Amino acid sequence: MTQPEPFRIKMVEQLNRLTEAERRDRIEKKGYNVFKLKSREVFIDLLTDSGMSALSDEQWARMITTDQAYAGSDSYEMLSSAVSDIFGFDKFVPVHQGRAAENILFSNVVNEGDFVVNNMHFDTTYANVKHKGGTPVNLVIEDAYDTRKKVDFKGNMDIKKLENFIDEKGVEKIPLIMMTVTNNTAGAQPVSMNNIKKVSKIAKDHDIPFFFDACRFAENAYFIKVREEGYKNKTIQEIVKEMFSHVDGFTFSAKKDGLSNIGGLIGMHDEELHRTCTELGIIIEGFPTYGGMACRELASIAQGLREATDFDYLKYRCKQVEYLGDLLHKEGVPITRPVGGHAVFIDAKRFLPHIPQEEFPAQALTTQLYIKSGIRGVELGSSAFGETDEDGNIIPAPFEHMRLAIPRRVYSLNQLKYVAESVIELYKNREKISGLERVYAPELLGHFMAEFKPIKGKN
Numbered sequence: 001m002t003q004p005e006p007f008r009i010k011m012v013e014q015l016n017r018l019t020e021a022e023r024r025d026r027i028e029k030k031g032y033n034v035f036k037l038k039s040r041e042v043f044i045d046l047l048t049d050s051g052m053s054a055l056s057d058e059q060w061a062r063m064i065t066t067d068q069a070y071a072g073s074d075s076y077e078m079l080s081s082a083v084s085d086i087f088g089f090d091k092f093v094p095v096h097q098g099r100a101a102e103n104i105l106f107s108n109v110v111n112e113g114d115f116v117v118n119n120m121h122f123d124t125t126y127a128n129v130k131h132k133g134g135t136p137v138n139l140v141i142e143d144a145y146d147t148r149k150k151v152d153f154k155g156n157m158d159i160k161k162l163e164n165f166i167d168e169k170g171v172e173k174i175p176l177i178m179m180t181v182t183n184n185t186a187g188a189q190p191v192s193m194n195n196i197k198k199v200s201k202i203a204k205d206h207d208i209p210f211f212f213d214a215c216r217f218a219e220n221a222y223f224i225k226v227r228e229e230g231y232k233n234k235t236i237q238e239i240v241k242e243m244f245s246h247v248d249g250f251t252f253s254a255k256k257d258g259l260s261n262i263g264g265l266i267g268m269h270d271e272e273l274h275r276t277c278t279e280l281g282i283i284i285e286g287f288p289t290y291g292g293m294a295c296r297e298l299a300s301i302a303q304g305l306r307e308a309t310d311f312d313y314l315k316y317r318c319k320q321v322e323y324l325g326d327l328l329h330k331e332g333v334p335i336t337r338p339v340g341g342h343a344v345f346i347d348a349k350r351f352l353p354h355i356p357q358e359e360f361p362a363q364a365l366t367t368q369l370y371i372k373s374g375i376r377g378v379e380l381g382s383s384a385f386g387e388t389d390e391d392g393n394i395i396p397a398p399f400e401h402m403r404l405a406i407p408r409r410v411y412s413l414n415q416l417k418y419v420a421e422s423v424i425e426l427y428k429n430r431e432k433i434s435g436l437e438r439v440y441a442p443e444l445l446g447h448f449m450a451e452f453k454p455i456k457g458k459n
Contacts, residue, residue: 003319006312007409010057017043017374024371031451032367032436034376043374044415045407049342050215051097051255051262052407059259059303063296071287073295078302086237086305087214087244089267091274093281094291094298098215098253101266102128104284105211105251108276109175110134117165118178118213119157120144120185123384125178125213125251127444134175139165144186145398147336147347152227153192154338155183155220157199171206180213181220181243185380185399188216188321188340190223193231193242200246209270212250217243218257219341222314236309249273256342259304259408263297317341321406323413327420333427336401343405346423348381352430357382357396359435359455365402365426367452368433373422377404383438384447394438 018026018041030036034047045052055063066075076094083092095101102125110116112133121129121136129136139161143151157179166174179199183189203210221239225231231239244250249268254260266281268274278288285292307313318341325339334350348355348362355361362381369375385397404419426433434455441450 003316005409006310006316007056015043016040020371023374027367027370031440032363032454033447033450033452034366034370034378035448037370037376042370042376044411044419045376046343046404046419047376047378049256049405049407050253051260052410053255053259053261053304054407054409055259055261055300056303056307056409058307059300062299062303066295066299068295069289071289073289073298075295075298075302076289079298082302082305083265083267086240086309087250087267088241089244089250089269091269091271092265092267093274093277093285093288094293094301095264095266095281095285096262096292097255098213098251098264099124099128100285100292101251101253101264102213103131104277104280105249105266106132106134107280108273109209111175113173114175115165115169115173116176116178117162117174119155119180119191120183121178122180122184122213122215123380123445123447125180126385130444137165138185140183140186144183144189147187147334147345147350147399150337152338153190153195153223155180155186155189155191156195157191159195159198159202162199162202166202166206166208171208174206174208176209176211177203178211178213179247180215182216182223182341184216184342185385187336187345187399187401188219188343189336189338190220190227190341192228193224193239194228196243196246203248209248210246212244212247212252214244214250214252215256216342217250217252218308218314219318221309222311222318223341225311236311236314240309254301254304257305257308258301259308260297260300263291263293263301265301317408320413320416324404324406324416324420327417328423331420331424331427333423343403345380345399346377346402346404347400348402349400351402351427352433354431355433355435357386357400358394360438360452361435362400362402363452364433364436367436368426369402369422372426373418375404375419375422377402379403379447383441383450 254263381400
């Protein structure tokens with residue numbers, strides 16, 4: 001049965017659709033990097049789900065009625081209540097987005113030569129660890145690397161790998177263990193409660209702090225409810241509370257499961273860490289009761305957190321993503337299975353087997369999707385996660401994904417059907433797509449500003 005939207009539309013925005021010739025001209029001028037496109041040059045924007053949610057009437061109401069104050073706004077009290085009710089944390093620092101939370105946390109705990117282990121780091125987490133002189137280490141289960149394999153909790157940490165790594169490197173070199181929920185890099189794959197408990201026990205046994213990268217915590221809780229034994233009769237709120245009872249802290253981008261257009265949090269139980277993070281936050285973000293945002297944004301996050309943990313909303317949200325994935329899978333398009341919570345991940349290595357990873361097949365696919373249909377996805381492959389050796393040669397990433405991230409409460413099923421039809425048409429003509437040469441990229445988070453040019457002149 002179709003899962004209907006648990007809301008109705010009060011406002012619409014007119015979309016602009018350029019011709020194919022115009023889109024080709026735009027992407028060529030932007031160095032074949034979709035990040036550099038203007039939003040009005042894009043027809044359907046699936047670049048990210050971060051900060052792209054449609055706000056509810058309740059969020060707008062709270063944004064309008066809250067006061068605006070440098071210190072002590074009532075919106076901070078709204079947010080504090082929501083953080084306590086939902087996460088069970090009384091100590092937190094508001095920040096303007098998730099990477100600011102990572103910057104502040106890692107500035108306080110990561111030293112040169114340290115290792116930060118994770119199921120899988122996403123791009124900004126990886127970059128912030130590197131920026132502080134640490135080494136990010138991914139210890140996801142091996143099943144995650146097989147995009148064909150259907151495993152309920154493909155985002156899990158490999159327990160044996162974690163134990164071995166701690167034994168090898170020593171506790172003193174591991175300032176914290178992180179877990180990304182859901183696991184974005186592996187294809188929006190959830191982590192089980194059982195896995196969370198096991199990692200928490202290992203962390204406690206070794207006296208290592210355990211933190212969530214909690215950007216999509218509510219979607220992860222949904223998958224625990226519908227896939228994990230013993231949780232189908234529990235509410236999302238009960239599952240979230242249990243998840244967070246096993247960690248010492250978390251970083252959070254409210255631009256995802258906070259249903260807000262901006263904002264983030266660092267939560268912790270440790271008083272000293274809260275003090276040092278607050279002090280650094282004042283220097284680089286702002287006073288603790290506004291955290292680099294207008295006070296109305298704190299009110300939006302407070303309400304968004306409550307809406308994001310509503311089961312009917314989450315069911316609609318995840319079923320919408322599943323709908324797009326199923327349309328593609330039925331036509332043979334190679335995607336990561338099972339479909340995750342916020343996006344459909346297309347396996348560009350299988351989509352474009354004739355393009356070696358050194359020629360950035362996921363980037364080539366992303367640019368061609370824009371040229372042919374006006375849809376903007378994003379490359380999460382060797383441009384985003386690859387390395388270069390001492391001679392400048394590309395060391396390919398383990399995944400070569402094009403991600404189609406679906407903003408929350410924004411696009412209709414009919415628009416997603418158009419997306420599917422566009423990708424399927426590309427797949428039928430995939431042999432016409434050729435690779436790209438990267439001509440520029442900064443050292444960290446280089447994919448945001450990278451520039452490419454076509455190989456063989458076919459693009």
